[in-house]
Amino acid sequence: MFEVNLNNPPVSKRQPQTPTPAAPRSVKDLQLGESGTICCLKDPEMALKLLEMGCIPGTQVRLNSRAPLGCPITLVVGDMADYTLSLRVSEAATILLK
């Protein structure tokens, strides 16, 4: 697994601080309107594209809307709500959250 991290050591390998010991949450699991902070990107090749689109580890994203059939979704990227990004759920699943 390839991970892109700004912080060392990799955050994903820390003990989970939330009581749920399940697999790390990804952007796909966000509720409508909920925000999260990007921890790392799973898929190395897609990561290149996501990074260029501003999905840098440490950046805040908010789930803005879902298409009527549930996929794709739109995210508001950046702490300053820079812009809205649309992507498929399968792509969102590669963005892991802190």
Add this chain to the structure above:
Amino acid sequence: MVGGQLLSGRAGVGVAGASPDVNALRHPGPLTRIALVGNPNSGKSSLFNQLTGLNQKVGNFPGVTVDRKTGTSQLTSQHRAEIIDLPGTYSLYPKSLDEKVITDLFYDQTSAQYPDFVVVTADASNLRRNLLLFTQLADMGLPTVLALNMMDVAEQHGVRIDVAALQEELGVPIIPMNARKGVGIAALKIVMAQTLGAPKAHFYEPEEELLPMIRQIRYYFNLHNDYLALHYAHQYRHISFLTADDRAYIQELTEQYGFEPTARQAQETIDRYQRINEILLNCVSVTRTEQNEPYSNRLDRVLTHKVWGYLIFFGVLFLMFQAVFAWASYPMELIDQGVAWINGFIQSNFDGPLINLLTEGVLAGLGGVLIFIPQIALLFAFIAVLEETGYMARVTFMMDRIMRRFGLNGKSIVPLISGVACAVPAIMSARTIENRKDRLITIFVTPLMSCSARIPVYTVLIGLVVPDEPVLGIFNLRGIALMGLYLLGFFAAILSAWAMKLLLKTTERSYFIMEFPVYRWPRWKNVGITIVEKVKAFVFQAGKVILAISILLWVLASYGPGDALEQAERRATTEGRAQGLSTAEIESRVASEKLESSYAGIFGHFIEPGIRPLGFDWKVGISLITSFAAREVFVGTMSTIYSVGQDADQQTVQQKLAAEKDENGQPFFTPARAFSLLVFYVFAMQCMSTLAATYRETKGWKWPILQMLYMTGLAYVSSLVVYQLLK
């Protein structure tokens, strides 16, 4: 060999670039070559249109299906520039083959096309992401200007940019502007007319351990800076102008130094964003003025709603369909009449074999090209508005999940629906699909949708064999048959797309990841320029093919071997006189016999053994051949062959067809034959204009030929099955 191809490609470009030089003689002064680069939705096209107006030319990048848009701009009275509009991109690392034209341009310093400097457009309201591309370009060491676009939007969002400080940090001239309204264009032109040096600031330094490798590449290829050499290390497999030896050299180096492109590229992007964040911290302050939800979001709650969203979208589609189908018919009628009038005028005043070639061959072919202009213009007026406003992104958003299953794209719905009116503008509209594979599949299957040219064929044949009976009180059997044919075409398109999705292999990964633009008012100037551009592209590129084929078809239908036609005419006339027919009846008899004796007639006889299993005879064979000019010609050809005269109405043709007997004295057009022919017309590629459009959109003969073979093959097999089952 790559070098050889490249040279020929360059030579082509050189010729294309020759005309501005001719103009330059009239306007003395230097001609600067300027590349226009920017993120999608950063107002790049608006800026290009503002700078060049209608002085635009669309050509090809060698080897790819991307339009190469160039234009000239008079910067000062003494200074002109050739501006090249590059595809919108988020980074200098291309993610699609289409984006590759950008790196091809910037990687080759020795190219005659190498830009003198670069104008980068950036959306001021979303500066962080837009600056990524800028910093990459600046590090390439080309003289760069930053056009800071959409300053008004940024202000509305409470983004305040200290332009002077930003200019200091970025080390290049910055022009704040609003390209939609033309604000800042004059200032930009003044800067563009100056001689600029390379940017002063660097935004990314390759890591120390990479330097030995980078330097070797740099000196081997004699490159002007390290960052360009690093790009060679990343992209060498995809740089078209490198020879096999060059690639092998770089590959050896990357292996020797253990270069990991993906990890390095990721780290570079992260480092750049870090640097950009530092810069923005000093130059940009954000005060959230509006606490209200952005209007775009509120609009989206209706426009992408699970009920209203689809209803509105289908309303828009219906309007579009109505425009191409119904509104366009008035100007088309005028064009038709105009061409007929000119033809009549020439024929009544001049005579001779060349006059026939001119009127029935050249002018008829020209009419066949011009007739598409209203449909293309109207469809692209709609599409341009949808793109301009940002609604097209919502269409993709709502339709992606459904269309993706069949290997199509959310945007494929627009070509597919437009294809019900006419496949020619529909295929051209597939250009809005970014992904190559999705676009290719869409272009390939669109002609399977039943277009309006099939309607005359459908109505004549359905009227022949389907009784005019009510079904369930409200429906009509003929209506149901017609509907069935449309559905047949639709399902064939969808299933073919699905099959192609499985068959077509691409190295390119398909992403949906893209900016979801905010709604904006359309800029009418951009809409107008799009329409002009599309019409020009069709007339000058697809038009040539259509004209050539229609002249060929005319020759086939008007000439026969030796004096076969004269003999046929004499024979028909004497026979007709002997039977005491009227002059008009003799004339149609003559036309019928002449067509049978022509090359087309001979060809119809020739293919008869091949189409007999489908239930067709040589008469249908001739109609299939002439249908290639346009499907509706079927009815005209059938009327000529059955000698009812060219201008007979559909009912007369129908009666004539119904009266046709086979060798046993039974009606020739049995339901089996008629349905076989109907199915053939649903599937067969019998439209040279569609092929010409596919040729123009895929920039080669491979796909139009495959399309024709596939569709005709599908038609043949389906007709065979239908006829053998119903017989």
